[in-house]
Amino acid sequence: MSEIDSLKSQLESLQAEALAAFAAAADLDALQALRVSYLGKKGALTEVLKGVGKLPPADRPVIGKFVNQTKQALAQALDASEAKLAVKAKAQRIEAERIDVTLSGRKRGAGALHPVQHGLDEITAIFSQMGFAVAEGPEIEDEFHNFDALNIPPEHPARAMHDTFFVKQMSDTPMLLRTHTSPVQIRTMKRFLAEGDEPPLAVVAPGRVYRCDYDVTHSPMFHQVEVFKVDRDVSMAHLKGVLKHFLSTYFEKDVAIRLRPHYFPFTEPSAEVDIGCVFCAGKGCRICKGSGWIEVLGSGMIHPNVLQSVGVDSDAFSGFAFGLGVERLVMLKQGIPDLRLFFENDVRFLSRMGVAK
Ligand SMILES: [Zn+2]
Known part of the structure; x- marks a missing residue:
């Protein structure tokens, strides 16, 4: 397998793995941790890009375009998951803070002589x-x-x-x-x-x-x-x-x-x-x-x-x-x-x- 094909396949499996992880994130904090681990400075994508420097100059634009597509796909998936989780978090907060307005009030007793x-x-x-x-x-x-x-x-x-x-x-x-x-x-x-x-x-x-x-x-x-x-x-x-x-x-x-x-x-x-x-x-x-x-x-x-x-x-x-x-x-x-x-x-x-x- 050529150098460029190997990189492409690395990027494809990275993308597949990332999208699955984003979809499975339990909450917004977990999603934020995933964003850092895939797209951060020391993230998985940066790690793959290190291999681009070793490619012949003619191949670099081809793989560059491919990298950008991967980045974009990851960013879109993150945004979609974030929106979904934000809705879920709001629903949970509303449920937790729910007030039962049908409960009868607590009466203040009338006083009495000692x-x-x-x-x-x-x-x-x-x-x-x-x-x-x-x-x-x-x-x-x-x-x-x-x-x-x-x-x-x-x-x-x-x-x-x-x-x-x-x-x-x-x-x-x-x-x-x-x-x-x-x-x-x-x-x-x-x-x-x-x-x-x-x-x-x-x-x-x-x-x-x-x-x-x-x-x-x-x-x-x-x-x-x-x-x-x-x-x-x-x-x-x-x-x-x-x-x-x-x-x-x-x-x-x-x-x-x-x-x-x-x-x-x-x-x-x-x-x-x-x-x-x-x-x-x-x-x-x-x-x-x-x-x-x-x-x-x-x-x-x-x-x-x-x-x-x-x-x-x-x-x-x-x-x-x-x-x-x-x-x-x-x-x-x-x-x-x-x-x-x-x-x-x-x-x-x-x-x-x-x-x-
Ligand atoms: Zn007695």
Whole structure:
């Protein structure tokens, strides 16, 4: 075979091989790699052209024309494959980015009141309906209003039991986060007397309180409602009547109550208040530990020292007071087993227990 025929046949097989490869290219990147390997500076065609230099000068134009035809055929095939692959790539991208417009949208849920806030509102409303005025007080208190005026002097063991958070001292007066809502009792009576009023005075004081405690039934921040009434001849019978009405209204059934003697520094006599178990109707269950009774709050007749600390004549007037834990009552009413659920902000709990307004 002559030199020129050998070159021609090399070019023919190169062309056939290249066209087959272009047609089989999977994507545009693969095609680009093939373009370089056949038509690039170090490509297969350049390699064949090296042989042209060895031909006699008369043969060179003949083979030159043949080379150009091959180049052109390759370029055309590349362009055709490229166009085909570009269409395919676009179709794939459209498929990948496809949006199903028939899918229904995600609804944004309407909010609900936090179960504790709802309980707080509910409890306050019951007392409001009974004629108690709503009062509030500061959450950062001094020792006088939180302890001293409530008959808890500095050496009193109840101070240690309160697990108090003290606030960084800014003045000579030590400040703390109130450990109960009872300071509102002191503040309200003082304000009331300062305005020249005389009892009767009946107040409900809802709010946040703080103690350094955290477990299944304790949280460092929780809610209390303080209720008190001061008048002439207020007795334990009034206290019991108010408690019975309140607890039966709150639990939406006639609940039995019992008062157990207890000790609190700010009331005398003092009583723990139990209700007949709302889960087993007094028969005894796991919640009431088989006793049929559940402790719900502390109460008593306001200690004469407390009345005197704000300037109320304790010979002429008497009063009752009690403080209840809002979380505890909501847990009992809704059957919530762990107090920490209230503060974990788990939306599954909140949307199930929250109350639509
Ligand atoms: Zn029970």
